[in-house]
Amino acid sequence: MLQQPIVLPRDVVRHKEQILVNITPQETRVAVLEDAIVQELHIERAASRGIVGNIYLGRVKRVLPGMQSAFIEIGLERAAFLHIADVLEQRQHPSEPQRIENMLFEGQTILVQVIKDPIGTKGARLSTQISLAGRFLVHLPQEEHIGISQKIENETERLSLKQRLEKLLPPGEPHGYIIRTSAETASDAALAADILYLSKLWTDIRQKSVSLPAQSLLYEDLPLSVRVLRDMVSESTVNVIVDSTENYSRMVEFAEQYVTAAVNKIERYSGERPLFELHGIEAEIDRALARRVNLKFGGYLIIDQTEAMTTIDVNTGGFVGNRNFDETIFKTNLEATHALARQLRLRNLGGIIIVDFIDMENEEHRQLVLNELAKSLARDRTRVTLNGFTSLGLVEITRKRTRESLAHVLCESCPQCQGRGEIKTPQTVCYEIQREIVREARQFDARGFRILAAQPVIDMFLDEESQSLAMLVDFIGKPVSLSVETTYSQEQFDVVLL
CATH class of the missing domain: 3.40.1260.20 (Ribonuclease E, catalytic domain)
Known part of the structure; x- marks a missing residue:
């Protein structure tokens, strides 16, 4: 039986970060370094960028009373689909059935947001409830309440966050917000900056909706190079180095308007040697795709990613302690806590993670390993839950899935073994x-x-x-x-x- 989740410390020392941004026409790659060691890798490819989150000024093409839905033209090859369940008025009053023919008519212009990408012959799915995601908040400009992520379970913490946000909102501010889990550790200044950014964004969308014709794109989610400034730059960030002149200008322009604290941290790289090669990122990417991760003192991890979960096995390897076998095991497990926490971030492993530490008889050693693991996991931007040792000596970690893992982005199943990792003799x-x-x-x-x-x-x-x-x-x-x-x-x- 699993123990209760261990509370991760909030007072961990944040190392100085350096963010490297490598941009080509085909893809954008971002590496986050701490003490010159790669901690995170983010990759976005132009060919696979979806339109979920995009906001359009649509035109109603056809209303279907029988299906309680409508087709909306938003400037794509196929008309998009809007169901009554995704109309704002129906979502606000779910107990009062609405009729879509009483709300929409052919030729009407309407503000819509994509909630599902087009698939095959089906057009995109739309909603008239607009939401704008910031770093710590989600802005609901048509709402008037403050919601809190269900992942924040502590009632005292929920109440505190709500009260802090209410104090930061401008007087008479009617718009709604959802407080994201990342806001748990955010300062008042960071929350205020998020409010300012989202308010400016909504003002810009409204102005465009008045001046632009129907079927115009009013807003699309930021490209990775700009999301870096919104989502990753913090007080511990030393600089953001980008190797594209065009994108450097775009990032500076965005920072001047929305994230002023990041303006002076953006630097243009113009060296002869490729940016990622200079900092050893290319080699680190190759290592992050391997099963085996070597530890400094001779031990190693074996990481296996499956559909259901990720397993991490800790082994002593060639490490021989200078005291006794128990001490050797303890030191290997202790070193493994830092390595595996880094690998979770580097490979972006989400869902259930099961860690098989080397068996420790000493209860004090077990507790010290758990404490060190908690400290290492606390540096993760993504929400992580840590449980203690089970009766089988395993440790369970859950990490929120925010995007595809590095292996799923860069690799595909072997055509010979079909992903089994083995072939018949x-x-x-x-x-x-x-x-x-x-x-x-x-x-x-x-x-x-x-x-x-x-x-x-x-x-x-x-x-x-x-x-x-x-x-x-x-x-x-x-x-x-x-x-x-x-x-x-x-x-x-x-x-x-x-």
């Missing part, structure tokens, strides 16, 4: 082929058979399995020939009837 494939030939011989009256397979499989038939092949030929009474197919993977084969 040549001998296994040989036996499969022989069973297939027996089935074919019973079903068809062929003059003979030809085996098409990869080189290792053919070599196996010519060497170790030559006797079994001869026995097969004698059993079916038909000749069998062999042919190497260089394009086949080790598991691929064909049996051709002659």
Whole structure:
């Protein structure tokens, strides 16, 4: 049975950060460094950017009373879809059924936000309830209440955050907000900056909605290079170095308008050597895709990411302590706490994470390892929950999924093993082929058979399995020939009837 979640410390020392931004027409990559060591990697590709969150001035193309929905033209190839359940008035009064034909008419212009990307032949799905995400707050300009993320469970903390926000709102401010989990550690100055940013954003959208024609894009979520300034820059950030002149100007312009504290931290990199190569980021990316993570004193981690969860196994490896075996285990586990917390951020591993530390008999050692792990996890920008040791000696961590993991962004399943991480041996494939030939011989009256397979499989038939092949030929009474197919993977084969 799992113990109660361990409260992560809030008074951890924040190391000085350096943010590197590498931009090409195809993708933007961001690396966050602490003491010259990469802690986070963010990658956004132009080809895979969606439109969720975009706000348009749409035009009603058709109202469908029977489906209680409407098609809205927003300037895309296909008209977008708006259901009555996503109309603001219906969401505000769910117990009072509304009729969409009483709200919309053909040709009407309407402010809408995309809540689901177009898929296949289906158009985007829309809502008339606008929400604008900031770093600590979500602005609901059509609402008049303050909500708090359900992830913030402590009632005292919830009340405190609400009271702080109410004091920071301008007098007579009618608009609604949702306090995000990241606001738990935010200062009043940071919250005030978020309010100012979101208010300016909404004012800009309203002005555009009056001056621009229907089907115009009024707002799209910020590109990664600019989101860095909104979501990552803090008091501990030393500088933000970007290697694109055009984007440097754009980032400075955005900072001057919305995040003034970041203006003087933005620097343009113009060196000969590529920015990421100069700081060793390229090599770090390759290491972040490997299963094994070597620790400084000879131990290592094995990280396996599956659909259901991520498992991290801690091993002593070549580490030999200078006192006794218990001390060796303790030091390895202690070092592993820092490494695994960094790997969670670096690889952006989310969901359930199970850590198998090396077994410790000493209860004091177990508690010290947990305390050190809590300190390491407390530096994570993403919400993390830590539980104590289970009866099996495992530690459970949950980390909020905010985006795809690094491996899912950069990699795909191996076409040979289909993501299993293993392939069948040549001998296994040989036996499969022989069973297939027996089935074919019973079903068809062929003059003979030809085996098409990869080189290792053919070599196996010519060497170790030559006797079994001869026995097969004698059993079916038909000749069998062999042919190497260089394009086949080790598991691929064909049996051709002659």
